[in-house]
Amino acid sequence: MSEHDHHHHDHDHSELSETELRVRALESILTEKGYVEAAALDAIVQAYETKIGPHNGARVVAKAWTDPAFKQALLEDASKAVGTLGHVSRVGDHLVAIENTTGRHNMVVCTLCSCYPWEMLGLPPVWYKASPYRSRAVKDPRGVLADFGVSLPKETEIRVWDSTAETRFLVLPMRPAGTEGWSEDQLAELVTRDSMIGTGFPKTPGAPS
Amino acid sequence: MDSGAAARATSAVSSIPRDQDGPVFRAPWEAQAFAMALTLHDRGVFTWPEWAAALADQIKRAQAAGDPDTGETYYQHWLATLEHLVAAKGVTTHETLHRYRDAWDHAADRTPHGQPIELVPGDFR
Numbered sequence: 001m002s003e004h005d006h007h008h009h010d011h012d013h014s015e016l017s018e019t020e021l022r023v024r025a026l027e028s029i030l031t032e033k034g035y036v037e038a039a040a041l042d043a044i045v046q047a048y049e050t051k052i053g054p055h056n057g058a059r060v061v062a063k064a065w066t067d068p069a070f071k072q073a074l075l076e077d078a079s080k081a082v083g084t085l086g087h088v089s090r091v092g093d094h095l096v097a098i099e100n101t102t103g104r105h106n107m108v109v110c111t112l113c114s115c116y117p118w119e120m121l122g123l124p125p126v127w128y129k130a131s132p133y134r135s136r137a138v139k140d141p142r143g144v145l146a147d148f149g150v151s152l153p154k155e156t157e158i159r160v161w162d163s164t165a166e167t168r169f170l171v172l173p174m175r176p177a178g179t180e181g182w183s184e185d186q187l188a189e190l191v192t193r194d195s196m197i198g199t200g201f202p203k204t205p206g207a208p209s
Numbered sequence: 210m211d212s213g214a215a216a217r218a219t220s221a222v223s224s225i226p227r228d229q230d231g232p233v234f235r236a237p238w239e240a241q242a243f244a245m246a247l248t249l250h251d252r253g254v255f256t257w258p259e260w261a262a263a264l265a266d267q268i269k270r271a272q273a274a275g276d277p278d279t280g281e282t283y284y285q286h287w288l289a290t291l292e293h294l295v296a297a298k299g300v301t302t303h304e305t306l307h308r309y310r311d312a313w314d315h316a317a318d319r320t321p322h323g324q325p326i327e328l329v330p331g332d333f334r
Contacts, residue, residue, distance in 0.1 A: 014320040016313060022288060023238045025309035026245060028328055029301045036248040044215075044244035045237065052234045118237060131325075164322060 049123040057120035058191035062184040065175040099172045104157045107198030108169040109137045117168040171198040178205045221257030239284035264290045
């Protein structure tokens with residue numbers, strides 16, 4: 001999208017770009033007149049979920065795992081650090097990277113609006129947009145993670161980050177063990193979308209993908 | 210989805226940006242615009258040759274008006290073509306499109322951040 005396509009972000013209400021307004025207008029009219037069904041459109045879009053946006057999050061994470069200076073820059077100012085990577089396209093401002101450690105696991109909620117960094121992550125999963133996920137994630141993050149098959153040691157603190165229009169989060173997962181000496185390309189293959197929103201771990205080396 | 214439908218679209222409209230698997234999109238709204246064209250085609254609102262001609266016409270006019278034609282604006286032209294064709298085919302009017310666009314703008318304005326943006330009758334004013 002081009003620069004003029006974006007409204008400036010306000011603090012407390014939602015924003016849609018001029019283009020998004022037109023797309024929504026068209027979709028509402030076509031739905032009301034019975035030409036299209038919202039669910040059918042969603043299904044088509046979802047079929048292309050891996051083909052939307054540059055998906056550069058995995059590359060960013062892999063670089064942070066191999067380049068300590070980049071990692072430090074990423075944690076200090078993620079938008080700026082990502083902007084320094086020539087092969088990665090522009091991301092919006094106010095991107096914040098939060099690091100998982102053995103003591104703390106991060107998980108991000110909120111994606112009902114434009115705050116989801118789809119440039120980095122591709123489309124959000126369908127369940128992520130459901131309101132039960134959001135409210136439960138805040139009240140019972142450990143339970144939500146268990147539903148995703150993610151179990152963490154009791155002593156690991158779980159921190160839930162609620163995106164705002166100003167800030168979009170990228171979880172920097174822990175580098176899997178057994179990947180010493182791996183190249184960035186190899187490492188990037190292990191980084192899943194869910195690991196970058198904190199509802200999963202990176203793939204384990206040698207495990208079937 | 211019916212992947213055959215998308216394949217027929219990409220073969221009939223040769224300009225659609227793609228990789229070895231099929232269409233690629235720069236943003237979610239582009240995929241939504243693609244999906245709407247696919248659906249309207251299935252409903253018989255236009256044929257692919259008709260669509261391709263309207264899109265080419267749209268791109269030609271944009272280039273005459275100074276569009277850089279770098280590929281970044283491809284789906285802008287796609288969206289403009291959708292708007293043009295639904296009006297030309299009597300599905301809706303440009304006036305209605307504007308009215309809904311403004312209503313969505315009002316809906317976004319009154320929706321607190323993080324809530325789903327939904328259109329209600331009061332947004333039409």
